[in-house]
Amino acid sequence: MLWVDDYRPKTLDELHYHVHLSQRLKSLAASGDFPHMLFYGPSGAGKKTRIAATLNELFGSGVEKLKIDQRVFLTPSRKKLDVNVVQSNYHIELTPSEVGNYDRVVIQEILKEIAQTQQVDVSARHRFKVVIINEADSLSRDAQAALRRTMEKYMTNLRIILCVNSTSRLIAPIKSRCLLIRVAAPSQGDMLTVLNHVAKRAGAGSLPEDVADEIITDANGNMRKAILVFEAMKMQSPDLSSSPPIAKPDWETYCYKVADMIIQEQTPQRVMEVRAKLYELLSHCIPATIVLKTIADRVVQKVDESLKADIMHWAAIYENRMRLGNKKIYHLEAWVVKVMSLYKQFFLGIELGDFDDLI
Amino acid sequence: MAANFFQARAPTKKKQAKDKESVPSPSLQPWVEKYRPETIDDVSSQGHIVSVLQKTLTSTNLPHMLFYGPPGSGKTSTILALSRQLFGPDNFRARVLELNASDERGISIVREKIKNFARQTPRAEAIASDGKKYPCPPYKIIILDEADSMTQDAQGALRRIMENYARITRFCLVCNYVTRIIEPLASRCSKFRFKPLDSSSARDRLEHIAAAEQVPVNRAVISALISTSSGDLRRAITYLQSAARLSSATEPPTPILPGDIQEIAGVVPDAVVRKFAQTLGVDVSLIASGDGDVEMDDVTSSTTTTALRGFDLIRETVRSLVREGYSASRILIQLHDIIVEHPTLTGRQKSGCALIMAEADKALCDGADEELWILEVALRVHKAVTS
Ligand SMILES: Nc1ncnc2c1ncn2[C@@H]1O[C@H](COP(=O)(O)OP(=O)(O)OP(=O)(O)O)[C@@H](O)[C@H]1O
Ligand SMILES: [Mg+2]
Numbered sequence: 001m002l003w004v005d006d007y008r009p010k011t012l013d014e015l016h017y018h019v020h021l022s023q024r025l026k027s028l029a030a031s032g033d034f035p036h037m038l039f040y041g042p043s044g045a046g047k048k049t050r051i052a053a054t055l056n057e058l059f060g061s062g063v064e065k066l067k068i069d070q071r072v073f074l075t076p077s078r079k080k081l082d083v084n085v086v087q088s089n090y091h092i093e094l095t096p097s098e099v100g101n102y103d104r105v106v107i108q109e110i111l112k113e114i115a116q117t118q119q120v121d122v123s124a125r126h127r128f129k130v131v132i133i134n135e136a137d138s139l140s141r142d143a144q145a146a147l148r149r150t151m152e153k154y155m156t157n158l159r160i161i162l163c164v165n166s167t168s169r170l171i172a173p174i175k176s177r178c179l180l181i182r183v184a185a186p187s188q189g190d191m192l193t194v195l196n197h198v199a200k201r202a203g204a205g206s207l208p209e210d211v212a213d214e215i216i217t218d219a220n221g222n223m224r225k226a227i228l229v230f231e232a233m234k235m236q237s238p239d240l241s242s243s244p245p246i247a248k249p250d251w252e253t254y255c256y257k258v259a260d261m262i263i264q265e266q267t268p269q270r271v272m273e274v275r276a277k278l279y280e281l282l283s284h285c286i287p288a289t290i291v292l293k294t295i296a297d298r299v300v301q302k303v304d305e306s307l308k309a310d311i312m313h314w315a316a317i318y319e320n321r322m323r324l325g326n327k328k329i330y331h332l333e334a335w336v337v338k339v340m341s342l343y344k345q346f347f348l349g350i351e352l353g354d355f356d357d358l359i
Numbered sequence: 360m361a362a363n364f365f366q367a368r369a370p371t372k373k374k375q376a377k378d379k380e381s382v383p384s385p386s387l388q389p390w391v392e393k394y395r396p397e398t399i400d401d402v403s404s405q406g407h408i409v410s411v412l413q414k415t416l417t418s419t420n421l422p423h424m425l426f427y428g429p430p431g432s433g434k435t436s437t438i439l440a441l442s443r444q445l446f447g448p449d450n451f452r453a454r455v456l457e458l459n460a461s462d463e464r465g466i467s468i469v470r471e472k473i474k475n476f477a478r479q480t481p482r483a484e485a486i487a488s489d490g491k492k493y494p495c496p497p498y499k500i501i502i503l504d505e506a507d508s509m510t511q512d513a514q515g516a517l518r519r520i521m522e523n524y525a526r527i528t529r530f531c532l533v534c535n536y537v538t539r540i541i542e543p544l545a546s547r548c549s550k551f552r553f554k555p556l557d558s559s560s561a562r563d564r565l566e567h568i569a570a571a572e573q574v575p576v577n578r579a580v581i582s583a584l585i586s587t588s589s590g591d592l593r594r595a596i597t598y599l600q601s602a603a604r605l606s607s608a609t610e611p612p613t614p615i616l617p618g619d620i621q622e623i624a625g626v627v628p629d630a631v632v633r634k635f636a637q638t639l640g641v642d643v644s645l646i647a648s649g650d651g652d653v654e655m656d657d658v659t660s661s662t663t664t665t666a667l668r669g670f671d672l673i674r675e676t677v678r679s680l681v682r683e684g685y686s687a688s689r690i691l692i693q694l695h696d697i698i699v700e701h702p703t704l705t706g707r708q709k710s711g712c713a714l715i716m717a718e719a720d721k722a723l724c725d726g727a728d729e730e731l732w733i734l735e736v737a738l739r740v741h742k743a744v745t746s
Contacts, residue, residue, distance in 0.1 A: 027608030035389075035601060040625075041684030076465060108461065138726075145460035145508045153461075155389060167625060168688040168723045173430050176594035177389075179601045180625045185682040221682040289728050300670070308670040309738040316735040320727035 003231045004224055007201050010064070012053045015046070016197065017190035018183065025050070025181075029057040034126070036151055038136075038162045038175065041183035044222030047163050050183060051132060054161075059090040059125055075105050085110075089121050091130040097138035104143040107133075111147070115154035128159050136162035137169045144171045151177045185221025192216065198227055204234055211240055218246050251286045252294060259298035266340035271333070278332050288328035292319055292335065299339060307346055314338045390600045391593050394568050396436045398444055404560035405433055408551050412441055419496040421445075423521060423530045425545055427537040428553025431593030434533045435504055437553075442500050447493035449485045454495075460505035469516040477501060477520050477528040499528045506532040507539035514541045521547055555590025565595055574603045576615055583617035587624035598623050627685045632693040638676045639741045645702050673741060677734045687729035691719055691736065704744060711743030 009015050012022045012029075028034055039047045055063045065088050073081040081102050086093040094110065096103035114129050133139070139147075151160060151174075160178075167175060186194065192212055199207045211233070219226035229246060258277050261270060281291050296315040300308045314335055322331040396402045399409050415421045426434040442455045456476045458464055476499065484495045503509070503517075521530055521544070532548060534540060556564075562581055569576045576599070588595035601623050602615045621628065633643045667675055680690060698704065698712045719736045723729065 024605055024608070028604060031604060031608060033604070035604065040686065042681055045682075045684065076463075108463075142460075142508065145505060147461070148505065149459040149461045152389065152392060166729045167686040168729065169726055172591065172594070175625075176431065176588075176591060176597050178597075179604075180623060182622075182625065182684045184684045220678065293728065293731065300674075305669055309742065312731070312734055312738060316722070316727070316731040319731050320722045320725060323726050 002228070003198055003202055004227045007198050007227075008049055009053060010061075011056050012050075015050065015053055016194050017046075017186045018050075021181070021183070022050075022053075025054050026057055028179075029054055032126075034058065034128075034159055035179040036160045036162075036177055037181055038164065038167070038170075038178035039181045039183055040164045040167050042185050042221060043165060044219070044224040044226075045183045045185045046223055047183045048134075051161055051163060055091055055130060058130070059088075062121075063088045063090050065089070073099075073102075073105050073109055075102050081106065090124060090126075091132060093132040093134065095134040096143060097135045101140055103140050104146050107139070107143045108146050111150050111154070111158065115150065115157050118157065128155075128157055130159045130161055132161045132163065134163050137164040137166050139170075141171065144174050148173050148177070186223055188216050191219065191221075191223060191226055194223060195226060195230055198230065202231075202234075205240070208240055214246055251281060251284065251291075254281060255291060255294040256298050259295045259302070262295070262299060262336060262339055263302050263343065266344040271337055271340065274336050275329070275333050278329060278336075282328060282332075288322055288332060289319055292322070292332060303343065304346065307342055310342055311339055314342075389597070390568060390572070391596045394564075394571075394596065396433065396440050399437055399440045402433045402437050402440065403564050404556045405437065405553055408437065408553065411551075412437070415441075416444060416494060419494065421496070421498070421500075421529050423525070423548040424532070425537070425540065425548035425550045426531065426533045426553060427535065427540075427550065429555050429590060430535060431588075431591035431595075432553040432555055433592070434553050438500075438502050438504075438531050438533060442502070445493065445500075446495055447487045447491060448489065449487050450482075450493070450495055453482045453485070454499045455502065456499070457502040457504060460508040464503075464509050464513055466510065466513045466516050469513045469520070473501060473517070474520050477524040479527075481527055497527070500531060501528060502531050502533065504533045505535075507534035507536045511541055514544055518543050518547075556592050557590075558585045561585050561588075561590070561592055561595060564592060565599060568596060569599065572603065574599070574606075574615070579617045580615050580620060583620040587620060587626055594624075625686055625689055627689050627693055629693075631680070631683075631685070632690065632697065635676060635680065635690070635737075636694060636697050638673060639737055640745045641697065641701065641740070642703060643697065646697060646700075670738075673737050674734065677730065677737055680733060681730045687733050688720070688723055690733060691716060691723070694736070694740070698740070698744075708744050712740050715739040715743070 012026050015022050039051060041047055052063070066086055067088070069085050069087065071083050071085055073083060075081060079102070081099045083094060083096070083099060083106055092110065092114065094106070096106045099106055111131065114131055117129075118127075147160070150158075162170075162174075162178065164170065167180070195207055195212055195215065199205065207230070215226050215229050215233070218229065233246070234240065254277065258274055258281075261274055261277070264270075278291065282288060292315055296311060300311055303311065318331045318335040318338075322328050325331060399412050402409055424438075426438060428434055439457075443451060446454045456473070458473070462468075479499070481497055481499050487493055506514075517530070520528075530548070532540060532544065537545065537550070537552075562585060565581050565584055566576075569581075580602075584595045584598055588598065598620055602619050605619065605623075606613050606615045618628070633646070637643050695712075695716050698709060701709070704712075715736055719732050722732050
């Protein structure tokens with residue numbers, strides 16, 4: 001097992017950072033009327049760990065006895081949907097966005113089912129079951145609308161915990177029915193505490209300060225990433241004293257390479273080469289948004305100040321189009337062309353005026 | 360649930376007992392339900408609508424109706440209260456059918472369930488067991504709540520039903536977006552527009568609830584509730600209950616502060632937004648700061664930004680906002696407020712900002728990446744206010 005999983009805190013008391021928040025969750029779990037909740041915050045900030053710890057607080061360690069099931073749902077048009085659910089006697093966890101636009105069916109079925117079954121375990125501390133919905137920000141409008149009344153009507157048998165990166169895409173009526181819980185990324189100091197703790201638990205000896213600093217800066221608030229990188233470095237060089245370079249994931253190194261290619265040469269030939277690399281990245285299931293952001297970040301580090309804002313502007317525009325469109329690669333490529341043209345014109349010193357006219 | 364409405368007999372004892380069970384005990388009930396208006400007179404801030412509906416209580420006439428307006432303005436509450444006052448508890452189930460977005464409402468349901476209910480002759484009036492007298496007019500009411508989520512086809516299928524059984528069945532469509540109701544349906548209804556609650560009505564209602572629940576709140580807290588919920592009373596009530604839960608969770612209870620309400624509502628602390636605006640070149644020294652008691656630690660957490668300038672400074676500021684997990688749409692709203700009301704920015708500068716805000720709002724609704732768009736807003740606002 002990976003360290004991230006092995007040394008994941010199980011209870012609210014074991015959580016290292018946001019102690020004030022843990023305290024609040026603890027008191028909420030103790031009171032009889034636990035509200036619906038919406039956990040939001042950046043990835044790797046520890047939302048899921050916190051949710052699991054809250055469940056533990058609510059029901060005891062019984063929630064750790066998990067069963068993984070594949071459930072089949074039928075759409076009105078008789079199409080079969082397979083959805084993975086993780087459940088214990090007290091809760092059920094699902095990611096309805098797996099089934100795209102049919103998520104409403106899954107939500108409707110699961111919630112009605114839970115709402116109508118009583119808690120079988122008579123010794124359970126609470127009458128309700130908890131439904132955890134991951135990636136709730138990807139729920140379709142229909143699925144969100146279907147949640148609306150259910151959340152009020154079945155309050156006795158059911159509590160909902162939504163887990164999202166961003167609240168922007170949730171409809172207002174859903175937000176107004178939940179207690180919003182913001183989980184900020186850990187601070188640098190918080191991350192250091194956690195890394196040291198993991199080092200100790202893993203028997204990895206002490207973690208040199210400069211190595212820790214490097215890991216923390218690189219992770220940018222993503223605790224999961226920091227622990228993964230730490231473990232990878234430890235594998236590479238067990239004593240850590242020689243301070244090996246941060247073990248970047250392959251895709252990240254690859255993205256940097258693409259960025260460098262864009263800056264080295266701006267020709268149609270180069271566009272083709274870059275495209276091949278982008279395909280490669282996408283075919284390894286690296287999300288297109290991550291690819292774009294990583295390349296853009298690297299590019300702006302290397303160009304003149306006056307170009308930076310424009311490059312990010314087009315990144316924002318093309319990322320948005322990518323979501324609305326069908327073919328991610330088109331938009332990635334268009335952005336690359338755009339950046340090359342901006343860069344080249346800057347060097348040729350040609351003032352063409354408004355580039356917006358080009359596209 | 361819906362099947363109950365089609366039973367030809369009055370509800371049996373057993374049935375009632377079961378229904379009781381599904382109602383949570385009052386202490387566990389969300390306050391929005393507990394304080395849902397009982398009668399149409401309890402509905403605040405919709406004076407005109409209430410007085411029109413009052414008349415329908417004395418005459419036996421009721422048109423088809425279309426209620427529209429923003430969330431939490433009392434639409435569902437009003438039609439439920441009106442129905443209750445018309446029929447009383449004993450006839451309610453037989454005479455009123457309510458369907459929401461969480462019920463299957465495709466075209467087949469319209470053709471079967473809704474049509475079946477619509478064409479039944481209203482059952483004879485049951486004697487009111489509570490000793491009160493109800494008008495109990497000779498028709499049934501079908502409430503289609505959240506009707507804007509019905510498909511065009513399903514709405515189309517309603518047309519004939521509405522016409523054919525108008526004598527014995529009245530429809531009330533309830534929605535947020537009146538434009539999503541097809542014209543032939545809308546034109547068959549009297550339309551009622553619900554306005555967002557004005558702040559004095561909202562204040563009265565919130566103070567009433569706080570008093571009934573014995574939650575000590577001061578004026579500033581109520582003001583925070585009102586300003587964070589922008590006319591949506593449901594949201595204000597939910598925030599109030601959450602705050603009360605958190606405050607009573609400690610021993611002794613901690614008093615509720617405006618800052619708590621802001622945190623619950625997901626509002627970005629004033630100080631954070633001001634600092635962000637300042638980084639973008641907006642002079643915030645002239646703007647009165649909001650609530651003084653907002654926690655400041657968020658602001659100081661990003662110490663690394665001091666050495667940076669220009670693009671890198673803005674980039675890092677955005678990064679730290681994203682790390683804190685603030686929602687992009689909230690940041691946008693609050694930045695917008697600062698800019699629009701700014702005393703010294705020129706009209707031209709403000710217009711430039713307005714353009715980018717609109718673009719960003721649309722992009723975020725389309726699900727665009729939050730970090731990229733906060734950065735985009737930041738860079739372009741910076742350009743607009745410094746040029
Ligand atoms: N005008 C009002 N007077 C008194 N209470 C109100 C009013 N509007 C809303 N409320 C409170 O807010 C809660 C929700 O109101 P209601 O369900 O009627 O909103 P709605 O207009 O139907 O919203 P939505 O469009 O989201 O369905 C009610 O239970 C009540 O507590
Ligand atoms: Mg409603």
